[in-house]
Amino acid sequence: MVPETITTRTLVLAGAILLAFVILLPTAREYVTQSADLRALHADLAATQQQKADAQTALDRFQDPAFLKAEARLRLGYVMPGDKAYRVIDPGDANDGVSPITGKPVSAGVVEREGDAADPWYRTMWTSVQVAGTGVTTDSK
Structure with missing residues (x-):
């Protein structure tokens, strides 16, 4: 008797693997795409938070009267009385x-x-x- 090279069991198993691959491939692709998008959004968030911190630091400097006087002298050419x-x-x-x-x-x-x-x-x-x-x-x- 000659052994069969392809059995029904092998065909069913191959079909199940192929079906699982077809079903899971788009899901895996979406997972990878969304993971990359999430990393990009986290990087954008970190950059935006750094810009906010820099802007807040600049805003806080303008609360200092000495800084305001220095900026008025430098940028606007103001002169103190008697100078x-x-x-x-x-x-x-x-x-x-x-x-x-x-x-x-x-x-x-x-x-x-x-x-x-x-x-x-x-x-x-x-x-x-x-x-x-x-x-x-x-x-x-």
């Missing part, structure tokens, strides 16, 4: 010894701004508008 402020102008920017900002004569590339702290901002702006119409340029090219 004397100087603006150094690049010699290439000074045109015929006249300040492009105030229209006043410049000596040795330095403009002294002694009374600017008492001048209102709108007066400085209006002076700038008047100087802009005189043809004084700030380009040295």
